[in-house]
Amino acid sequence: MANYPHEEDLLFLIGDTARLVGVYADRIARTRGMSKAQWVLLIKLAQNPGLSQKDLAQMMAVEPITVGRLVDRLENSGLVERLPDEQDRRIWRLQLLPAAEPVLAELAERRREIVTLISEGIDAATLATMQAGMARVKANISHALKGGDGAAQAITNSTKAAV
Amino acid sequence: MANYPHEEDLLFLIGDTARLVGVYADRIARTRGMSKAQWVLLIKLAQNPGLSQKDLAQMMAVEPITVGRLVDRLENSGLVERLPDEQDRRIWRLQLLPAAEPVLAELAERRREIVTLISEGIDAATLATMQAGMARVKANISHALKGGDGAAQAITNSTKAAV
DNA sequence: TCGTTATAATAACGGGCGTTATAATATCTC
């Protein structure tokens, strides 16, 4: 069964890599009783306390309903709480609960390990090019999906050094 | 609400971009009555008729059970059939049905449009660097998940021109 | 040849995610 590494399309590569990294990160998250998606939410929320679900959804590049469901589970786990907004009764303000902080601290180191792992054998300049390039791909597709996220400068090899 | 483009992590970028591209591709696939995952399966199967579910799973970088479920649906849609293997009664050999071909042909053009879309504003050399880099990331994570896929040469900026 | 071990496929379970539709609440406009 011939099975060469087979010069794969960037499109397939993006999907496969994300799924595989997701599986890996998910296994780590589960050692602390959460999923990868919940872990991401916690990270974003730690950086921006008091966000609404809609704001958090935009930051995570998912639909608001997805954040709502994640918060349901995180609330059950005692890691996040929903607080009513003073001005607008449609809005929940999200807050980490104390139980979240030690778990997040432990996982932070594991996250650095993942970054190291996926970067193996790739030099820093290439990594920078990839980061800038992926940011542009994300901007392109976001725009096509009619959100747009600004940041639309062209990415070239020479941009790389500046990133 | 300050919301800068915010210098995003490659790890987050990979996940977000894949999801967003997935949503976009899925919308296109649904105009032909299938999902993005089913579309991918059909493409791989068209390139390699007669694969077993396990082989196809490896090619798609998913678990065999995932392929089994996708084939269930594609069989119901009349796009794929399962044929018994002559030698080994555990194995199904997969085959596209005639109905699949015109649909696949129509979708091929839409796929090229997606590639054009996501590549906008990124020069060819950078795209090549990204492709080689992502292939390495995939190899790194595959190896860590204990499959490994060979192809473990270092990727550098100079590699780029050769790709 | 018989029993152990390996392998392909599948079932059950649970979490992720978008789409469409709906309820509650704000906001805007006449």
Place this chain on the structure above:
DNA sequence: GAGATATTATAACGCCCGTTATTATAACGA
């Protein structure tokens, strides 16, 4: 101020996907 319009969150539905466990069949070893 009242009705039209917009916005935040949520429910229902369906598909994606991995983990663990099970069944059927092959392959291997004494």
